[in-house]
Amino acid sequence: MVSKKATEHGPLCAQPSALCPSPSLTLAAHGLRPTSTLSTSRPLRVAVLGAGAWARHAHLPGYRRDSRCSVVAIADPNRALAEQVATDFGIPVVARDHTEVIGRDDVDLVDVCTPSATHLELAMAALEAGKHVLCEKPVAFDYRDTLRAAALARSRRLKTRLGFTFRYSPAMRYMKVLIDEGFIGRPFIFNGYEQNSQWLDPVNPLRQVDPDADQSVIQVSSLEGYGAPIIDLGMWFTGSPFTQVVGTMRNFIPERMVRATGRMMRMNIDDGDIFLGEFGNGALGSVQTSFVTVGNYPGLEARMYGSEGALICRLVEENGVCEVLRAARPDAVEFRELPVPAQFYPPGGSAGESWRTLFYANLISSFISELLADDDHNEADFADGARVQEVINAVERSFRERRWVSLPLEEARS
Numbered sequence: 001m002v003s004k005k006a007t008e009h010g011p012l013c014a015q016p017s018a019l020c021p022s023p024s025l026t027l028a029a030h031g032l033r034p035t036s037t038l039s040t041s042r043p044l045r046v047a048v049l050g051a052g053a054w055a056r057h058a059h060l061p062g063y064r065r066d067s068r069c070s071v072v073a074i075a076d077p078n079r080a081l082a083e084q085v086a087t088d089f090g091i092p093v094v095a096r097d098h099t100e101v102i103g104r105d106d107v108d109l110v111d112v113c114t115p116s117a118t119h120l121e122l123a124m125a126a127l128e129a130g131k132h133v134l135c136e137k138p139v140a141f142d143y144r145d146t147l148r149a150a151a152l153a154r155s156r157r158l159k160t161r162l163g164f165t166f167r168y169s170p171a172m173r174y175m176k177v178l179i180d181e182g183f184i185g186r187p188f189i190f191n192g193y194e195q196n197s198q199w200l201d202p203v204n205p206l207r208q209v210d211p212d213a214d215q216s217v218i219q220v221s222s223l224e225g226y227g228a229p230i231i232d233l234g235m236w237f238t239g240s241p242f243t244q245v246v247g248t249m250r251n252f253i254p255e256r257m258v259r260a261t262g263r264m265m266r267m268n269i270d271d272g273d274i275f276l277g278e279f280g281n282g283a284l285g286s287v288q289t290s291f292v293t294v295g296n297y298p299g300l301e302a303r304m305y306g307s308e309g310a311l312i313c314r315l316v317e318e319n320g321v322c323e324v325l326r327a328a329r330p331d332a333v334e335f336r337e338l339p340v341p342a343q344f345y346p347p348g349g350s351a352g353e354s355w356r357t358l359f360y361a362n363l364i365s366s367f368i369s370e371l372l373a374d375d376d377h378n379e380a381d382f383a384d385g386a387r388v389q390e391v392i393n394a395v396e397r398s399f400r401e402r403r404w405v406s407l408p409l410e411e412a413r414s
Contacts, residue, residue: 032173032366032379043070044368047093047101047131049122050113051076051085054136058165058356059113060089062364065346065357069109069368073101098122102129109371112136113163116208120145123160123382127152132371134364136163137228139382143389144411150382159378161367162385166229166300166315167236168362169355170344171323175302175313179237183327185308187238187283192230195222195290196299199271205259209269218251220396221269226289227395231388232380233302240281241387246404247275247395252292275395298355310335315355322355 046069048055055074063071073093076082086094095101102110102125110126112119112135120140126133127149139146139162153160166172179187198204213219235241249270256267271291279285293299300315312326312335326335340351346361370377390409398405 032176043068044108044371045070045072045106046109046111047071047073047075047104047107048091048111048113049075049098049101050111051078051082052113054356055111055113056085056088057354058360059111059364060085061357062360064089065348065361066365066368068372069364072106073104075101098125102126102131107131109134116141117210120149123149124152127156127158127160130156130158132159133382134161134163134367135382135385137385138224138389138392139385140389141224143386143393143409146382146386146389150386153382159367159370160382161363161370161378162232162380162382162388163363164229164232164380164384164388165359165363166298167233167380168359168366169313169315169323170340170349170351170358170362171313171325172233172302172315173362174338174340174344175304175311175325176237178311178327179304179306180239183309184304184306184311187279187281187304187306189303189305190234190238190279190283190285191303191305192234192285192287192301193289194226194230194298194300195288195293195295196297197292197294198297199253199256199291200294202253202256202264205257205262206267206269207259209258209260209267211258211261211265211267213268215266215268217268218249219269220249220392221271222289222291223247223249223270223273223395224392226291227273227287227392228388230287230289230300230302231391232384234277234285234287235279235387237302237304238279238281238283238285240279240283242277242285242391242394242407243280244404244406245275245277245391245394246398247273249273249396249399273395273399275398277391317355321351322353322358323351 046063048071051074063069071091074082074086074091075095075098077096079096082094110131110133112122119135123133123135123139139149250272251268252271255264257264274288277285296316296318303312310328314324325338327338328335346365349358394405394407
C-alpha cells in the first residue's frame with residue numbers, strides 16, 4: 001500500500017514543486033543549508049593548503065563563486081605552482097609551508113587539499129590554531145585518529161567538513177529530501193556503485209598510493225578512495241549506521257605506472273572490491289567500487305528501494321549532463337527521470353556544467369552558511385568522517401580475516 005504522503009505527490013513526482021513547496025523551509029527541515037542565504041559584513045577568510053588540480057578545479061572555483069568568503073592565502077611546497085594559482089585566483093598571500101598561513105590572524109577557515117597522508121597533521125594543526133577546517137577525505141587512515149580530530153574540534157567549538165563531494169550533487173540532495181519526506185516509504189535496500197575506467201590502462205599514472213608498501217599484501221586503495229563517498233551516501237540516505245559488514249578485495253591489474261616513481265612497478269592494490277552490510281534500522285546494503293570497470297568518470301550510482309518507491313541517482317558525465325535522478329512506484333514500475341528543482345543548485349548552476357565545480361560549489365556554500373550561522377549544526381563533519389572510515393577499516397578486517405565484522409569496532413566501545 002502506498003501512503004497518503006507518497007501519493008499526494010503524484011504517481012512519479014512529476015511536479016517537483018509539489019514536493020518542495022518552500023525551498024528554504026524544505027531544505028532547512030532536512031538539515032540542508034540553502035545556498036547563499038546568509039550575509040555578513042566581512043567575508044569569511046580562507047587559507048587553502050595545496051595548489052594541485054583538485055584545488056584549482058573544485059575548491060577555489062567554489063570559493064570564488066560565493067561572495068561571503070575570500071581566499072586570503074595559499075600554501076604549497078611547490079611555491080611556483082602556488083604562485084601561479086594565486087595569480088589565477090587573485091590570492092594575496094603565497095607560502096611554501098603551511099605554518100606560515102595556519103596561524104595568521106586574518107584566517108578563519110583552513111582548507112586541507114593535499115595528499116591523503118598529510119591530512120591528519122594539517123587538520124590537527126589548524127584546529128590547534130583555532131581555525132575551522134574543511135578537509136579532503138580521509139582525515140586519517142585509522143578511524144580512531146579521525147575521532148581524535150573530531151573531539152579536538154568539539155572541545156574548541158570549531159566546525160569541520162569532509163570533502164564528501166557527491167552528497168552535494170543537487171540531484172543527491174533532492175534525493176535525500178524525497179527519502180526523508182517518505183517517497184520510498186520504509187527503506188529496504190541500498191545499492192552503491194562507484195567506479196570508472198581511469199586506471200583500466202596500467203600506464204595511466206596512479207596517485208595517492210604508497211610505492212614503498214609491502215607488495216606481498218594487498219593494500220586498500222579503491223575501497224578508501226572510492227568507497228568513502230558511497231558509504232557516506234548509504235548511511236545518509238538510510239539515516240542509520242552500518243552494524244555488520246563482510247567484503248572482499250581483488251587486484252586485477254598488478255603492474256602499473258605510479259606517479260610518485262614515474263615507472264611501472266608492482267602495485268598490489270584493491271582495484272576492485274565489493275562488500276555487503278546491514279544497517280541499524282534493518283535495511284540491507286551493498287557497495288562496489290573499482291578502478292577498472294568500463295564507464296565514464298566519476299561513475300557513481302546510488303539506489304534506494306523501499307516499501308513505497310525507488311530512487312536511482314546517477315552521477316556520470318555523459319550525454320552533456322553530470323547527474324540524473326530517476327524514480328519508480330509499485331504501480332508505475334518503469335523508472336522515469338525527475339527534474340531537480342532550482343533551489344538545489346548553486347547560483348548559475350546547472351547539470352550541464354562540470355561536476356567538479358557544480359558539486360563543490362554546493363559543498364562550500366553549505367559550509368559557509370554553517371560557519372556564519374549562530375547554531376551547532378554541522379553536516380558531514382569529522383565525526384561523520386570517522387564513521388565512514390570505521391566502515392572502511394571493518395571491511396578491510398573482514399577481508400583479511402574472512403568473516404563478518406560487527407560495528408562499532410571493539411576499540412570504539414572501550
